[in-house]
Amino acid sequence: MKIPLKYTLRNFKSRRLTTAITVLGIALVVFVFAAVLMMAHGIQKTLVATGSQDNVIIARKSANGEISSIIVRSDYNTILTLPHIAKSSEGKPLISGETVVIINLPKRSGGLSNVCVRGVALEAFTLRPQVKIIEGRMFTAGAREIIVGSSIAKNFEGAGIGKTVEFGGNTWTIVGRFDGGGSAFDSEMWGDNDQLQDAFNRRGGYSTVTFKLDQPDAFNAFKAAFDREPRLQQFEPKPEQTFFAEQSENMTLFIRILGIFITIVFSFGSTIGAMITMYAAVANRTVEVGTLRALGFRRRSILSAFLSESLVIAFIGGVFGLLLASVLQFFSISMLNFQSFSELEFSFALSPSIIGWSMFFSLTMGLLGGFLPAVRAARLNIVNALRSA
Numbered sequence: 131m132k133i134p135l136k137y138t139l140r141n142f143k144s145r146r147l148t149t150a151i152t153v154l155g156i157a158l159v160v161f162v163f164a165a166v167l168m169m170a171h172g173i174q175k176t177l178v179a180t181g182s183q184d185n186v187i188i189a190r191k192s193a194n195g196e197i198s199s200i201i202v203r204s205d206y207n208t209i210l211t212l213p214h215i216a217k218s219s220e221g222k223p224l225i226s227g228e229t230v231v232i233i234n235l236p237k238r239s240g241g242l243s244n245v246c247v248r249g250v251a252l253e254a255f256t257l258r259p260q261v262k263i264i265e266g267r268m269f270t271a272g273a274r275e276i277i278v279g280s281s282i283a284k285n286f287e288g289a290g291i292g293k294t295v296e297f298g299g300n301t302w303t304i305v306g307r308f309d310g311g312g313s314a315f316d317s318e319m320w321g322d323n324d325q326l327q328d329a330f331n332r333r334g335g336y337s338t339v340t341f342k343l344d345q346p347d348a349f350n351a352f353k354a355a356f357d358r359e360p361r362l363q364q365f366e367p368k369p370e371q372t373f374f375a376e377q378s379e380n381m382t383l384f385i386r387i388l389g390i391f392i393t394i395v396f397s398f399g400s401t402i403g404a405m406i407t408m409y410a411a412v413a414n415r416t417v418e419v420g421t422l423r424a425l426g427f428r429r430r431s432i433l434s435a436f437l438s439e440s441l442v443i444a445f446i447g448g449v450f451g452l453l454l455a456s457v458l459q460f461f462s463i464s465m466l467n468f469q470s471f472s473e474l475e476f477s478f479a480l481s482p483s484i485i486g487w488s489m490f491f492s493l494t495m496g497l498l499g500g501f502l503p504a505v506r507a508a509r510l511n512i513v514n515a516l517r518s519a
Contacts, residue, residue: 149443151403152400152403152443152447153443153446153447153450154447154450155399155400155403155447156400156403156443156444156447156448156451156492156495156496157447157448157450157451157454158396158400158451159393159396159397159399159400159451159491159492159495160447160448160450160451160452160455160488160491160492161451161452161454161455162389162392162393162396163389163390163393163451163487163488163491164451164452164455164480164484164485164488165389165455165458165478166385166386166388166389166390166392166393167386167389167484167487167488168455168458168459168478168479168480168484169385169389169463169476169478170381170382170385170386170389171382171478171479171480171481171484172476172477172478172479173378173381173382173385173467173474173476174375174378174382175476175479176312176313176314176378176474176475176476176477177313177314177374177375177377177378177474178371178374178375178378179260179311179312179313179314180310180313180314180315180370180374181369181370181371181372181373181374181375182257182258182342182370182371183346183369183370183371184216184342184343184346185257185340185341185342185343185369185370186340186341186342186343186349186352186367186368186369186370187338187339187340187367187368187369187370187373188201188209188338188339188340188356188365188366188367188368189201189337189338189365189366189368189373190364190365190366191364191365191366192364195377196228196230196337196338197230197231197232197246197337199337199338200334200335200336200337201227201335201336201337201338201339201365202334202335203334203335203336204361205335205361205362205365206227206335206336206339208359208361208362209225209339209341209362210223210225212352212355212356212359213351213352213355214343214344214345214348214351214352214355215341215342215343215344215352216341216342216343216344217344218253218256222253223253223341224253224256224257224341224342225253225339225340225341225342226250226251226253226254226257226323226339226340226341227251227323227335227336227338227339228248228249228250228251228254228323228336228337228338228339228340229248229249229323229326229327229330229332229336229337230246230247230248230249230337230338231246231247231249231298231326231330231332232244232245232246232247232472233245233247233295233297233298235282235286235287235288235289235295236286236287236288237285237286237287238284238285238286238287239285243286243473244472244473245282245286245317245318245319245472245473246317246318246319246472246473247276247297247318247319247320247321247326248315248318248319248320248321249320249321249322249323249324249325249326249327250320250321250322250323251323252271254320254340256342257340257341257342258310258315260310260311260313260315261308261309261310261311261313261315262308262309262311263277263306263307263308264280264307264308264309265291265306265307266291266304266305266306266307267305267306268305268306269305269306269320269321269322270305270322271322271324272322272324272325273322273325274300274301274302274303274321274325274329275302275303275304275305275321275322276295276302276303276304276305276319276320276321277304277305277306277307277308277319277320277321278304278306278307278308278319278320279307279308279309279310279315279316279317279318279319279320280307280308280309280310280316281316281317281462281464281473281475282316282317282318282319282473283307285464285473285475289304290304291304291305291306291307292304292305295319297329298326298329298330299329300329302321308320312477314374314467314474316475317464317472317473317474317475318472323336340370349367349369352367353367377467381467393491397491397495400447400495400499401495401498401499402499403499405498405499405500405502405503436500436503437497437500437501439500440496440497440499440500440501440503441493441496441497441500442496443496443500444492444493444495444496444497444499444500445489445492445493445496447492447495447496448488448489448491448492448493449489451488451492452485452488452489455478455480455488456480458478459477459478459479459480461477461478462475462476462477463475463476463478464476
């Protein structure tokens with residue numbers, strides 16, 4: 131015979147305080163676990179949103195990121211001769227050689243932090259339609275003017291329209307604010323590429339080259355033509371989304387490893403708490419267990435009943451922890467991107483896989499915490515259990 135589930139649920143009423151404390155402990159551990167995964171997923175989601183499916187970015191093979199890459203103008207001109215580069219209605223290639231540098235700016239919260247400044251051609255705005263001017267105006271080509279991402283304007287001192295910023299031995303005027311559609315561009319400043327190259331003595335070339343494919347499925351054909359060009363063997367083309375997704379790998383891996391290690395340490399406390407709760411349940415219901423055994427319920431039914439009770443507690447704690455973690459989606463934080471060494475703002479992001487792993491982690495704590503007490507309950511001697519009445 132099997133013990134009905136309502137027997138398990140009814141027993142929660144007899145020890146509400148200890149059950150609530152155990153649920154809270156598991157919920158807090160699940161909250162930390164989910165928050166860590168949401169942080170890593172948020173970073174990855176932000177950087178992937180930076181790229182477009184139709185765009186290709188070219189960088190030096192040995193470069194860890196855009197700031198450590200350089201493409202000289204002769205190589206840029208060679209890239210222009212390759213097939214499958216889309217053209218505008220005027221017949222101009224939709225390609226943007228871009229210079230990326232890092233500067234320091236004071237944060238509103240105090241201290242200095244690195245900010246990415248990107249020198250772009252006007253074609254960059256056609257390549258990135260998600261980037262839109264929302265206040266002020268576009269910078270003027272040939273002028274020391276810049277526009278700032280919404281995150282920069284929010285988090286840094288003196289980053290408002292009309293303010294000036296000193297870098298590269300020059301004074302730059304902020305003339306506009308743009309929205310990058312939740313991408314990493316929100317954490318950048320953009321200006322005229324030629325002016326930025328002059329300021330940093332980078333007239334010799336670009337950091338990366340980005341262009342739009344003439345057909346969405348033309349990347350393999352372009353790469354084949356690219357690989358046949360001997361003058362470009364030190365460079366590598368990648369779909370823009372793939373390139374920026376790779377930029378998040380080291381950072382997200384570090385966050386996951388550190389966060390999961392901390393969570394596992396905390397989980398020992400919650401597992402022990404669940405174990406204590408279930409041992410107390412066994413001790414308080416010794417006579418009940420003896421009666422159930424006398425009525426013909428098998429040991430495995432007793433084992434299943436107590437184990438189910440522990441899993442229900444863990445499930446409730448897991449759901450509560452996930453509900454707490456889901457609130458984090460309304461908050462944005464910024465931190466230093468290990469790959470670009472610049473400030474990156476992102477939002478916590480919840481996904482079905484994070485929900486699944488969090489609940490699995492919660493139920494695992496319940497299983498480990500309830501197994502030994504359930505075994506103890508199942509092994510109680512019928513006569514001794516009834517004598518304790």
